[in-house]
Amino acid sequence: MVLWKFLTLLAVGLALLWETRPAYALAYLSVLLFFAFQSGQKRLAAKIEVVRPLEEHFLFPGDQRAITLQVINPTLWPFAWISLADRIPRNLMTGQHAQRPVFSLSPRGSHDVSFQLTAHDRGVYRLGPLDLFVGDFFGIRTQKYQVQKGQTVVVYPRIHELGDLNLPSRLTFGSFQALQRMNPDPTRLAGLRRYQMGDPLRTIHWPATARTQSLQVKQFDHTVTATCVLFLNLYSEDYSVARFYVDTETAIAVAASLANHVIRRGESCGLVSNAVLAQHLPGDMATSQGEGIVQLRARQGTGQLTQILTILAGVNTQDQKDFPSLLTECGHQLEGAAVLLWVVPRDTPDIVEHAWGFANRGRQVLIFVVEEVRHQELLWRPPGSSLQVFAVAKGGTLGL
Amino acid sequence: MAQTSVNRVAEFGWKMKENIAQVMVGKEAAIEMLLAALLSDGHVLLEDVPGVGKTMLARALATSVGGRFSRIQCTPDLLPSDITGLSVFDQKQGDFVFRPGPVMAQIVLADEINRATPRTQSSLLEAMGEGQVTVDGHTYRLKRPFMVVATQNPVEFEGTFPLPEAQLDRFFLLLKLGYPTLDEENQVLLRLQERHPITDLGPVTDVNHVAELQHLVTQVYVEASVRDYVVRLVRSTRTQSQVQLGASPRGSLALLRAAQALAALGNRDYVTPDDVKHMATAVLAHRLTLKADSVLRGVTAESVIAELLHQVEVGAEGHQTRS
Amino acid sequence: MKIKGFLPAWASLFSFSVVALGAQYLSLLFPTLAVPLWLWPFLLFSALQSAYYATYYLSKRTPWLLCLIELALWMVPVYFLSGRVMQVFVWNAFGIFACWIMARGYGSQFVFMERVADYLGDQGASTVSWEYESLSSNDSLHVPMTYFWWRLWGCAFFLAILAIVVHNRDVQLDALVTWRLRVLGSMAVASGLALQAGSYLFRLQILWGYAKADVSASLRGVWIRNLGIVLLLGVLLVNLAPVDYWPLTAARMGEIIRRLATREFTISLEPLDSPERLPSAGGPPAMGFPQQAAGPWGVLLALLIALLVGGMALVILVVLGFVLVNLIGGELERLKGLPRLAVQVYAGLRDALRTLMGSLRTLGADLKWKASSKKQTGSQEFSPKTGFARRSAPLPKGVRAMFRRIAKVSARKGLAFHPAQTASEFGQVLHKHLPSAKNSVEGFFSGYQTVRYSKQSLSAAAKEHLLQLGEEIIKEIDGLEKGDKGNGTDVRE
Structure with a gap:
């Protein structure tokens, strides 16, 4: 470029000394091409806008989704070619090569660019930042800009039918004690009693009052919530080194499948795990509590399932907090929980001892073992038992 | 339908909008839809985050109409009798005396309806559907016009009882107000600086007039191709791959009525496909039950309706419609 | 068609304009070296032939003898047209050769540019990053674009030097020569920049192909359209920009030095601007381009000549296309380069003419119907039984028929009426594209x-008014350029 700028100066000098139009033409064009166009394009290309939709995308493994960006030229300057390079994680790429859209932008024009995403593995991924290359008509200079705005794509873990996981296709919960009394449920009339001072007038049963000639009030059953809490052990030391990836992914897939099963049945489901959230989670799901604990309160509905799956999409193993420590720390926060679903690599004696403790306090504990069952006597116990152990199908059979 | 009748509806709409606009800044589209629901004898569910003016809109509507207004604050311990009313034993008379509940008004605001228990909800929804309540074997007819404006907060789940799909279908429209724009919010602050303008709001019409207009709206002409478009649009919700349960025939009827009301408010005595498209999302979205997979993928009922509006043939000139 | 099809044409136009301009200046310096008018088409066509041949057919294995024969075929008629005077022939033949060899160089360069994989290997070619490839990245790096820059700048420098020499010799130019120089100069600027930009796009297309970039289908069209604007600005700039504002010219400095040497120096600027002292000021302009800013006539003439040359090229292409279509028939898709261009131009022109004839027929039928409808009374909707019939479909009579007609006409312009659109949504689209017919x-x-949609029936006057509005809309739509919308198929917004 230095050479061409020197030649431009030569042409300018020539034109100024000998005032002829051809010499001036050369000078003007050289100045235009090697100075004016370059600085103009450099200044104006910075004004190019890239509009990226901000909403998150939620995908299941195998899903394909196109994301569209709009590139707007707000200036009166035409851009000969623009090439976009979006940072798309390899787990979301379609095909072997990164997509490289190239297009031209007219003055005040816009162009829509689509990137095709294919969800390969679970995860919370961030698209972007975006590299924008802008070139001129004559190949003199290319400018590069970076657009920082990103976008989140959540790829949920795989969800399997319970039968595919070698589990009973209908997990049954047994009887359990109501651990907490909640509001009287006006839909469940339990009986009548005499009016006492302080009873709300709204609860007076007028037909009975008329019959008995004394004020009678209605008595309601208390609402009892039968919530499930899913415990996922992602303490890395508990998993065998040889099958680490497959087993941890199996554990996460089992947890996702159980959550799906429970919430589809209309139950409340929460999640506790000794995991770390490696990636940024979209929305208001900041559920990390303390070091290495991820916790989500039990709720019902598809929205809750979305939250659980999103967290499971972003969890990773850690080596700081083991499972018994997690149970000790979080056990006291489980007063409303009636059924505990534990997904662990192995049913170690320590874990089983904790499970008995919870069972004795009126809860039902179902342990799902991903690697190897040690307490064979706890397998195949009658449905409804307060402690049961299930051996989950190995990851290889689940396509992991 | 005579043009003069349409003029009366349009004039009513104009007056109501102007009156409600004294307390509601912006939201013209929502106000228009609310009026369409009133003229179609329908009930409205306002779903949005707290503080965007749901209750204020309902109050302004009730005040402008000038009928009897009542408000029910729904809580988990609300009983059905708290809504419908109950028979109280009068010891002097030695007989039961009926004490009407808040549902016996003409404009009823059910605030945070999803906080009431399903049984209480169903008693209200039954009154909405039947236009009458039955207490202790006696049936009491509700005065016309009767409109329930219910609100619910979509964000909170704790301690709530989401309305079942079958009951959502009883709502004529589901409206989302959304946050105000920058200018609108500035205007809100300016207007509410001293006192709330709702206190100064007066009626601009009366309930008898509204009932009369409700009848007039049903006379708005619907050309066969528009009717066909409504049917095809609603039927298409039943075959959409992302939808588990599509809109019912009640949805078709509601969409047609809403389009009629909108046309009349626009001073037209005939319905165009644009009226149908304009009302489709508000009328149909809450009547769809999406498949769980679709919900997990972030699909919304609004996006499904928008997609269908881009797919279903209007049946205009030069295009053969498919049934 | 790829940009490659245009490049030889631009290269030959540039070669022709540079050689013709150089010859013109030389003939001003040496009047015996005058360029006869008949030589000009020879220069242009020899360049065209050479460039296209080199781009599409010439290879390393082509024997030199063939090139000599090719050159000789141009020289023989030149020899006879030169009156068989050796001195004249040599000068004319030199011009032909210069054009021919310059165009050949460009053609060979295009072939060279395509061989990225030959030099880097397939793997290497697929990893070439076009984004970083620019003159600023590395001056010592040999990139094919440098070749074009050197040629462009070198030719311009050479012509500028010639112009300066002519200027200093005080050669008197008549109006014809002045305009000729102006036109050739403009042509050289436009074709030179077009060649530069076109060859750059060609190189990018090659690299995009190897890198499997997802290139937008509209890129080439938008590029060429925007380049056209840039070229027009460039031509206007070199023709209209001022050239005589700098006080310290060589002549003036020479004058100052002379006065200092002869002790005649006085501190006054006036004498220096006198016409007697400055050879370039006053009288007819000494250079090919006049010293004053050119008026609009220069640009107009340049455009006219460009149109003339373009028209001639078009006629040649159409004739060639006609011959090829009738001779080859079904093998047209195998054609490449100039023959392919000729066939495409011919087919395009043929289709355009057919469309035009169809429109004229429709217009005639409409006029007939209007004349007949005035005689009819009543305002009932159109009945196919009583209406005027044109060929297969009944002529639009009612408002609904007029709507169908508008939809049909706008579909031809890429503004198709989508089945899921309502009439007013379609109206909004038209409104956006036809702001003048709001x-x-x-x-x-x-x-x-x-x-x-209503039960009302319109009065005859209202109906007539609507039909009139419909006609106005159709006229406006006819004035739209096809594909104004971009992709031109789906107009839902």
Whole structure:
């Protein structure tokens, strides 16, 4: 470029000394091409806008989704070619090569660019930042800009039918004690009693009052919530080194499948795990509590399932907090929980001892073992038992 | 339908909008839809985050109409009798005396309806559907016009009882107000600086007039191709791959009525496909039950309706419609 | 067609204009070296032939003898047209050779550019990053674009030096020569920059192909259109920009030095601007381009000549296309380069003519119908049984028929009426694309809604008014350029 700028100066000098139009033409064009166009394009290309939709995308493994960006030229300057390079994680790429859209932008024009995403593995991924290359008509200079705005794509873990996981296709919960009394449920009339001072007038049963000639009030059953809490052990030391990836992914897939099963049945489901959230989670799901604990309160509905799956999409193993420590720390926060679903690599004696403790306090504990069952006597116990152990199908059979 | 009748509806709409606009800044589209629901004898569910003016809109509507207004604050311990009313034993008379509940008004605001228990909800929804309540074997007819404006907060789940799909279908429209724009919010602050303008709001019409207009709206002409478009649009919700349960025939009827009301408010005595498209999302979205997979993928009922509006043939000139 | 098809044409136009301009200046310096008028087409066509041949057919294995024969075929007629005078022939033949060899160089370079994989290997070629490839990245790096820059700048420098020499010799130029120089100069600027930009796009297309970039289908069209604007600005700049504002010219400095040497120096600027002292000022301009800023006539003439040359090229292409289509028939898709261009130009022109004839027929039928409809009374909707029939479909009579006609006409322009659109949504699209017909669009579509969906029947006058508005909309749509919308198929917005 230095050479061409020197030649431009030569042409300018020539034109100024000998005032002829051809010499001036050369000078003007050289100045235009090697100075004016370059600085103009450099200044104006910075004004190019890239509009990226901000909403998150939620995908299941195998899903394909196109994301569209709009590139707007707000200036009166035409851009000969623009090439976009979006940072798309390899787990979301379609095909072997990164997509490289190239297009031209007219003055005040816009162009829509689509990137095709294919969800390969679970995860919370961030698209972007975006590299924008802008070139001129004559190949003199290319400018590069970076657009920082990103976008989140959540790829949920795989969800399997319970039968595919070698589990009973209908997990049954047994009887359990109501651990907490909640509001009287006006839909469940339990009986009548005499009016006492302080009873709300709204609860007076007028037909009975008329019959008995004394004020009678209605008595309601208390609402009892039968919530499930899913415990996922992602303490890395508990998993065998040889099958680490497959087993941890199996554990996460089992947890996702159980959550799906429970919430589809209309139950409340929460999640506790000794995991770390490696990636940024979209929305208001900041559920990390303390070091290495991820916790989500039990709720019902598809929205809750979305939250659980999103967290499971972003969890990773850690080596700081083991499972018994997690149970000790979080056990006291489980007063409303009636059924505990534990997904662990192995049913170690320590874990089983904790499970008995919870069972004795009126809860039902179902342990799902991903690697190897040690307490064979706890397998195949009658449905409804307060402690049961299930051996989950190995990851290889689940396509992991 | 005579043009003069349409003029009366349009004039009513104009007056109501102007009156409600004294307390509601912006939201013209929502106000228009609310009026369409009133003229179609329908009930409205306002779903949005707290503080965007749901209750204020309902109050302004009730005040402008000038009928009897009542408000029910729904809580988990609300009983059905708290809504419908109950028979109280009068010891002097030695007989039961009926004490009407808040549902016996003409404009009823059910605030945070999803906080009431399903049984209480169903008693209200039954009154909405039947236009009458039955207490202790006696049936009491509700005065016309009767409109329930219910609100619910979509964000909170704790301690709530989401309305079942079958009951959502009883709502004529589901409206989302959304946050105000920058200018609108500035205007809100300016207007509410001293006192709330709702206190100064007066009626601009009366309930008898509204009932009369409700009848007039049903006379708005619907050309066969528009009717066909409504049917095809609603039927298409039943075959959409992302939808588990599509809109019912009640949805078709509601969409047609809403389009009629909108046309009349626009001073037209005939319905165009644009009226149908304009009302489709508000009328149909809450009547769809999406498949769980679709919900997990972030699909919304609004996006499904928008997609269908881009797919279903209007049946205009030069295009053969498919049934 | 790829940009490659255009490049030899631009290269030959540039070669021709540079050689013709150089010859013109030389003939001003040496009057015996005058360029006869008949030589000009020879220069242009020899360049065209050489460039296309080199781009599409010439290879390393082509024997030199063939090139000599090719050159000789040009020289023989030149020899006879030169009156068989050796001195004249040599000068004319030199011009032909210069054009021919310059165009050949460009053609060979295009072939060279395509062989990225030959030099880097397939793997290497697929990893070439076009984004970083620019002159600023590394001057010592040999990139094919440098070749074009050197040629462009070198030719311009050479012509500028010639112009300066002519200027200093005080050669008197008549008006014809001045305009000729101006036109050739403009042509050289436009074709030189077009060649530069075109070859750059060609190189990018090659690299994009290897890198499997997802290139937008509209890129080439948008590029060429925007380049056209840039070229027009460039031509206007070199023709209209001022050239005599700098006080310290060589002549003036020479004058100052002379005065200092002869002790005649006085501190006054006036004498220096006198016409007697400055050879370039006053009288007819000494250079090919006049010293004053050119008026609009220069640009107009340049455009006219460019149009003339373009028209001639078009006629040649059409004739060639006609011959090829009739001779080859079904093998047309195997054609490449100039023959392919000729066939495409011919087919395009043929289709355009057919469309034009169809439109004229429709217009005639419409006029006939209008004349006959005035005689009819009543305002009932159109009945196919009583209406005027044109070929297969009944002629539009009612408002609804007019709507169908508008939809049909706008579909031809890429503004198709989508089945899921309502009439007013379609009206909004037309409104956006026809801002000048805003009132007509609003009036017609509002009236159409009433006719289509209400029970009311319009009065004859209202109906006539709507039909008139419809006609106005159709006229506006006809004035739209096809594909104004971009992709031109789906107009839902």
